[in-house]
Amino acid sequence: MKSLSVFMKDLGAVFKNPKMRISMFAILFIPVLYSGLFLKAFWDPYGKMNELPVAVVNQDKGADYEGTKLTAGEDLVTELKKTDGFKWNFVSREQAEAGLADNTYYMAIVVPEDFSAKATTLLDADPQPAKIIYEPNEGYNFLAGQIGGTAVKDIKSKVSAKITEAYTSSVFDKITKIAGGLGEAGDGATKIADGATKLDDGALKLKDNLVVLTEGTGKLLDGVAPLTQGVSDLNNGAAALKTGSSTLAGGLQQLSAAHKQLQDGVTQSAAGSKQLNAGLQKTAAGTASLQAGTQSAVVGTEKLQTGTKAVVDGSAKLAAGLSSSAEGSAKLEAGLTASKDGSAKTAAGAKAVSDGLQALAKSNPQLAASPEVQKLVAASAAVAAGAAQLDQGQQQLLDGAAALNSGQEQLLQGANQLHSGSQQLDAGVGQLHEGAQKLYAGSTQLLDGQNQLAAGAGALENGGVKLAAGMKQFGAKLDEAAAGGVKLADGGKALEAGTTKLLAGAGKLGTGLSSVADGSKKLSDGAGQLKDGLDELKTGSGELASKLGDAASQTKSVNKTDGLVSMFAQPVQIEEVKVNKVPNYGTGFAPYFLSLGLFVGALICTIVIPMRDSEVIGASRFNRFMSRTLTFSMMSVLQALLAVLIVLYGLGLEVQNVPLFYAFSFITSLAFMWMIQAIVTWLDQPGRFVVILILIFQLTTSAGTFPLELIPNWMKIFNPLLPMTYSVKGFKAVISTGDFGSMWADAGTLGAYGVIFLALTFTYFMTRDRGNEAVLKSEQVLTV
Structure with a gap:
């Protein structure tokens, strides 16, 4: 009871001092300033992307593809006008360059004049990929350029799908034509088979008649x-x-x-x-x-x-x-x-x-x-x-x-x-x-x-x-x-020339008849071979007609529909199934900024509130320990309470369990406060410098922003040693994942930190002899 009396007297002395009262009231809102203002600023930046000015320059002149006018640049502009991803400004090339130079635009998207023309070269011997020029103004704002790069990749995907649909539609049109051509080829092959049958019959007759011809040429040669x-x-x-x-x-x-x-x-x-x-x-x-x-x-x-x-x-x-x-x-x-x-x-x-x-x-x-x-x-x-x-x-x-x-x-x-x-x-x-x-x-x-x-x-x-x-x-x-x-005279000449030719022809006739006799024999032999070949032609042409008919039937079964064309253009789609969905940036950063705000709030308390002394002259070491600990603990709980109220009801943060969120916030705040109290009580002013160093290491190793795997390896050593690692993990569990087992484990680790450092504070008060009341009074640091 005496310890509580000392605490109440010290607290009353604080409230009697206007400057101290104002300072302590301001300290209560330090975590609110960190967590509330930072989270408000970054709560949902993607929700205001339509206010980010972006220049769009369409220089595309279009192109003809398979008898169709391809205007990929105009299609892109039309698609962008339907979306509100950014604040689109459709300007000329000169206006875009001027806007980037005077920081009017964060980025520029340029569609070159040969965009459609290159898109039609897919089936050429040397295809040229169509390009969209992306010009981020990274010097003005680096993150805006990175966000824009992601958006441009999405735009590229959509434009590629549109162009692929045009290619696919053309290919299916050609398949339809091929189906018709295969049907006609099947009909022609059937006719070939019929003709081959007739040729086979004719070859047989030809062979018989050539035998008669051979005999007749022998008799003609004698006359x-x-x-x-x-x-x-x-x-x-x-x-x-x-x-x-x-x-x-x-x-x-x-x-x-x-x-x-x-x-x-x-x-x-x-x-x-x-x-x-x-x-x-x-x-x-x-x-x-x-x-x-x-x-x-x-x-x-x-x-x-x-x-x-x-x-x-x-x-x-x-x-x-x-x-x-x-x-x-x-x-x-x-x-x-x-x-x-x-x-x-x-x-x-x-x-x-x-x-x-x-x-x-x-x-x-x-x-x-x-x-x-x-x-x-x-x-x-x-x-x-x-x-x-x-x-x-x-x-x-x-x-x-x-x-x-x-x-x-x-x-x-x-x-x-x-x-x-x-x-x-x-x-x-x-x-x-x-x-x-x-x-x-x-x-x-x-x-x-x-x-x-x-x-x-x-x-x-x-x-x-x-x-x-x-x-x-x-x-x-x-x-x-x-x-x-x-x-x-002409008749005489013609008669003489005719008889000369007739004489020559008679000689040639004899020679020719001999050749005809030999040739007719060879023809008779060739006619037998022709008969065999035509038998094979008849069999093969029938099989060709059958196969072509089957191919035409199978090709005609391919029906071009909008759904089929879209499937060919985008055969793979991404189905996003979010595990432990985080609705916005503010929710994702809340564990980090809450931990940061509570830690900084605890540090600021050590600057305003006396660390070792009491307003009660002659107070024992234990009573002074209890008074200081209760004061810092009360400030810690109030800071956590204000921060939780602001983020829950001011910013609208959604958590998995509200009572557990309150409880974990109080545990985290007390652990930070007791840790900082111990360090500053033992080391005084140098202790605050040590706390700031610990804060800097926690900001870089707690995995509150980027994943732990992305930081340098030597920094990873500090991750399991510092308390903010466990506060960030616990807040993530109670806010987003709902893994309350992990939250209680992290709360236990933070509680262990708090108890250990509270024991160090107790050790300091119980082992240091403060001397008489005059010395005690002279060492009080709480002044005007």
């Missing part, structure tokens, strides 16, 4: 000799007939040729006189037209002279006006240059005034608080901004004036060239007018001569026509005689 002698006599008579008919035909042809030359001369003369008469009449008509045209040309050239003079005068005035305009634009450019220099100085001066007023206001707080000075600073800033905009506008005007002056100088050069050309055109038009006048006079004289010549040509035409008619009648009779002589 060829008398035929050969008769053909020889006929050939000699045909040679004599050929010589006589050739001589007669030659004479008639010479006479016909001479008459044709005479007739052609007469005909040409008559035709020439006719053409001469027609040409002279056309020439007279053309000369009359020429006379009328030259008269019109004289009038037109006079008008053209008047127009060219006006062009010369106008081009001169245009050149003079453009010269004046060019001088004016040059002066305008010079004036704007001077104005630009003035506006630049004005902008610089206005900025200097604004910067000076702002510096003056910062250096004198009272002056800065004056409303008039604030208005003056704002006005000077506005003037500086306006002067800068004026300077930019002057620069734009100066650039425009320079461009205007350059353009007008080019126009002036063109106007001078136009004036020079119009002068040359005026001189040429004058020469054209003089030539037109001379042409009109000559055409008049030409028309008179043409009329006289046309009258003589008409008389010449009439005489030539009569002479040509007589020559034509004589030539016709002579041609008939010559034609008959030629035919006679």
Whole structure:
């Protein structure tokens, strides 16, 4: 009871001190700040992924595949617009690069222009994989880049499935065509089998007929000799007939040729006189037209002279006006240059005034608080901004004036060239007018001569026509005689050539008949072999027709459906079965941050609350031990209680068992508190440094964030030695897995830590002699 009395007096002294009361109240919320704020910040980051800005650039131009337009890039954009995985920004390549440079976007996803084209090369000899360019802005936020990498892999999987569906659909279409082709091939093979049967029958008949042919060729060979002698006599008579008919035909042809030359001369003369008469009449008509045209040309050239003079005068005035305009634009450019220099100085001066007023206001707080000075600073800033905009506008005007002056100088050069050309055109038009006048006079004289010549040509035409008619009648009779002589000669030649060939053919006939006799025998032997081969063809073609029919039936059984195409595109799907499901990041990190918050809260308590002394003068060692232990234990329980209330009801943490969650939190908090109390009680200020070192090792080895297997091997040694290892495991069991056996084992380990260090604290109080009350009082560390 006395120990409890000492504790109550020490507690009352704490509450009487306002500073101590505020400090202890603040300490109670240290675990809440760690566990509550950290868990709130990371509670469910994936639930707000739709607020993470990501640039999407679609440069894909599409491609044709098997007669279908493949637009994989547009399909990807459409799919992304349906999802809310990120805050998608569909921009151009330039906008994406600018956004990454100024940290507007955390990452960029670029679909190249050949994305669809490369996707169609799967069946090519050198297929090219389609690529999606992923550009994370890791310098801005590394974790965002890692999250985006996972999302891009999911996007890749979906796009690959879409492309594979297109390939699969095409393949099944081809299988359908193959099925039809196999059916047709089966029908054709059936026809082949039928034909082979007929061929087999024909081969048998061929063999029989070739035996008859062999016998007939022997008899024909015996009758060829008398035929050969008769053909020889006929050939000699045909040679004599050929010589006589050739001589007669030659004479008639010479006479016909001479008459044709005479007739052609007469005909040409008559035709020439006719053409001469027609040409002279056309020439007279053309000369009359020429006379009328030259008269019109004289009038037109006079008008053209008047127009060219006006062009010369106008081009001169245009050149003079453009010269004046060019001088004016040059002066305008010079004036704007001077104005630009003035506006630049004005902008610089206005900025200097604004910067000076702002510096003056910062250096004198009272002056800065004056409303008039604030208005003056704002006005000077506005003037500086306006002067800068004026300077930019002057620069734009100066650039425009320079461009205007350059353009007008080019126009002036063109106007001078136009004036020079119009002068040359005026001189040429004058020469054209003089030539037109001379042409009109000559055409008049030409028309008179043409009329006289046309009258003589008409008389010449009439005489030539009569002479040509007589020559034509004589030539016709002579041609008939010559034609008959030629035919006679040709007939003699043909007869002589025919008998020669007939004689040669008779010889060849004898030789050929001998060859036919030998060949017919060989054919008879080959026909037997053909019969055997056709028997095999008949058997094989029947089997081929049967197999092709079976293949066509099996191929037709493959029916293309959307489900089958999807199965080929994605034959494997992942069915996720979560063991001990954790709904969000906050739940997963709760064991780590609760342990961290309770440990840090216990450490902060040792800074505010006295570790060894009591407000009760003369209190025994045991009473002081009990008072300090009860104080720290009370603070520990209150810290744990506040942390549990915040995470359960403030953040909505779901646990497997609420009472066990309370109990394990109290055990963990007391174990941490008694451990830290012992270390700081024994070592004082260096003890707090030791506790911080222990905290650092626990943060890296407790497996609260990354798995234990991922840390360096030398750090793994500390994992089973430190208490936060067991607090993290126990919290995981009571929050997520429901393995309460493991939780009680971890609670026992933490309890052992707490009891051992509490015994060390007890040892310190019972073995150290604090001296008299004066010394005791002087060592109290709780002051103002």
